[in-house]
């Protein structure tokens with residue numbers, strides 16, 4: 001990636017879009033501090049990311065990776081509770097000890113807001129892909145981060161589940177969370193507040209959907225002719241591919 005400049009605000013739903021290999025996941029990883037840029041700097045709340053301790057950083061930033069494998073033999077409630085342990089579950093550790101009422105409330109809140117409470121006692125392996133994705137979202141929300149970064153959260157989800165995930169994210173954004181989601185579906189991305197269109201490791205354009213989703217920009221990024229139409233209050237991207 002070269003010369004990338006982008007800003008993401010709390011209380012906003014931002015989407016990073018662009019063709020395969022454009023650098024979307026790389027940007028997300030840099031924002032999370034999982035990879036360090038050779039040049040330039042990532043700042044979190046005006047402070048260089050490198051000056052935040054790991055623990056401080058993980059209280060601010062939660063990450064939902066692409067196709068993350070969650071432990072299938074655990075119950076949904078347990079998996080969500082691990083969200084309070086700042087990622088320790090990866091190493092097979094139990095959630096943070098001592099467990100307190102604030103932890104319990106955060107877990108219950110995340111279960112309720114993702115509509116996963118009703119199967120909280122089931123094992124993850126017994127869920128559909130869409131349900132499991134909602135549990136993954138609940139685990140990230142249980143950490144009560146300021147920003148949630150998601151890599152293709154609607155991948156493999158059917159239309160209803162994809163819209164549902166977007167609806168949950170919308171609710172969290174209304175509550176002040178900053179969401180940065182890598183999305184491939186441009187018609188879902190059209191529902192974001194802010195878009196960053198990457199191509200070839202650079203920001204082609206960023207701004208509100210009306211500014212970014214134009215046939216010219218999409219042709220330049222994807223090499224595909226499109227028609228962009230307004231339907232009620234949202235934009236629709238229609239590929240003009242002759243199929």
Ligand SMILES: Nc1ncnc2c1ncn2[C@@H]1O[C@H](COP(=O)(O)OP(=O)(O)OP(=O)(O)O)[C@@H](O)[C@H]1O
Nearest residue numbers: 018019020021022023024025026027182184198201
């Ligand atoms: N660890 C790495 N080392 C070297 N090159 C990498 C590494 N990870 C990714 N790349 C390369 O960087 C480019 C951007 O990859 P990235 O995964 O960020 O793209 P993306 O936009 O998320 O793509 P996709 O939509 O296919 O997931 C690609 O050309 C990829 O091959």
